[in-house]
Amino acid sequence: MIPTLVADSALDDCLRALGEQTFRNFEVIVVDNSGNRLARRSASIIAGTVVIDNPANLGFGAAINQGCSASRATYLATLNDDAVPHPGWLAALTSALDARPDAGMAASRILLSGTGRLDSAGMLVCADGSSKQRGHGELPTRFPDPEEVLFPSACAALYRRSMLEDTEGFDEDFFLYSEDTDLGLRARWAGWKCLYVPGAVVEHRYSHSAGRASPLKAYYVERNRLFVIAKSFPLPALCRAPFVALTRYFWHAWFLLRGRGTAARFRQEGHGALRLAWYILSAHVALVVRARSLWKKRREIHDGARITTAEFLGLLRAHSISAREVASL
Numbered sequence: 001m002i003p004t005l006v007a008d009s010a011l012d013d014c015l016r017a018l019g020e021q022t023f024r025n026f027e028v029i030v031v032d033n034s035g036n037r038l039a040r041r042s043a044s045i046i047a048g049t050v051v052i053d054n055p056a057n058l059g060f061g062a063a064i065n066q067g068c069s070a071s072r073a074t075y076l077a078t079l080n081d082d083a084v085p086h087p088g089w090l091a092a093l094t095s096a097l098d099a100r101p102d103a104g105m106a107a108s109r110i111l112l113s114g115t116g117r118l119d120s121a122g123m124l125v126c127a128d129g130s131s132k133q134r135g136h137g138e139l140p141t142r143f144p145d146p147e148e149v150l151f152p153s154a155c156a157a158l159y160r161r162s163m164l165e166d167t168e169g170f171d172e173d174f175f176l177y178s179e180d181t182d183l184g185l186r187a188r189w190a191g192w193k194c195l196y197v198p199g200a201v202v203e204h205r206y207s208h209s210a211g212r213a214s215p216l217k218a219y220y221v222e223r224n225r226l227f228v229i230a231k232s233f234p235l236p237a238l239c240r241a242p243f244v245a246l247t248r249y250f251w252h253a254w255f256l257l258r259g260r261g262t263a264a265r266f267r268q269e270g271h272g273a274l275r276l277a278w279y280i281l282s283a284h285v286a287l288v289v290r291a292r293s294l295w296k297k298r299r300e301i302h303d304g305a306r307i308t309t310a311e312f313l314g315l316l317r318a319h320s321i322s323a324r325e326v327a328s329l
Helices: 008-020 060-069 090-099 161-167 178-188 215-232 235-257 261-268 273-289 291-303 307-316 323-328
Strands: 002-004 029-032 050-053 075-079 083-085 103-112 118-120 123-127 130-133 147-149 154-162 195-205
Touching: 002 008, 002 060, 008 083, 029 060, 050 060, 060 075, 060 178, 075 090, 075 161, 090 103, 090 154, 090 195, 103 161, 103 178, 118 130, 123 178, 154 161, 154 195, 161 178, 178 195, 178 215, 178 291, 178 307, 215 235, 215 273, 215 291, 235 261, 235 307, 235 323, 261 323, 273 291
Parallel strands: 002 029, 029 050, 103 195
Antiparallel strands: 075 154, 083 195, 103 118, 103 154, 123 130, 147 195
């Protein structure tokens, strides 16, 4: 499934790469969130491709759920429209899940396009609910072997249909960003594992559509990390999260003064610190507004859990990233 908002030349590159896959038994579903049927104009639409036209931008999670409903495949791959998979991508991912029935998710080796460095080798979670790419900016040789990771980046991932049905798929309330974090943690509570598959290589233009430090991204990343902890974090981790968030805010300010990190990029792109503070406040207001709905979802996740709280906390510790590292990236 490929959600697209702008359906530009990046989508053409993505579709051409899918046409070159060594694994051939697959279908392509493009979900067009532009509201203007832009995807149908692509010269690289593969014969047999299903295009779903939405009247407006319904968000990433809703687009993926639509694609899942339109397919009956055993495995469902998600791919950003600005990601270009190498020919062996699908073959490597499907082989990995074929060999591990307990794994409901597979993470790709995602490279920052044109750099030879990693965008993601699976995902990590900070104790305040922020999620970041494992190995971002490092050489791929840092993670050479297949191994278990917490969950994949949905930029380029493979999911087992039975896992998606078990967890009810992506939460459409997230709209943009951290949907994969939410789904991955819910899948972990349900007992599913995730594999990192270094042979499944993808080149990614990082934040091609929304920008690396845009106001839109600032708001949704902050709001959705609050949604993540409200839904999935056990009580001990939930109580700790606000203090870790304060630590992260401190490091954002520290790196801002030194011209580094996300906060510095936000200012460099013409957005002031007060505007960033407003988005943080708005995100917390949204948490209060959605509190009742989030509490209901939290109860469903924890009532259906197949691992213990201690096991889940162990997973968070094993795949963690510090508040300082989050602020510095």
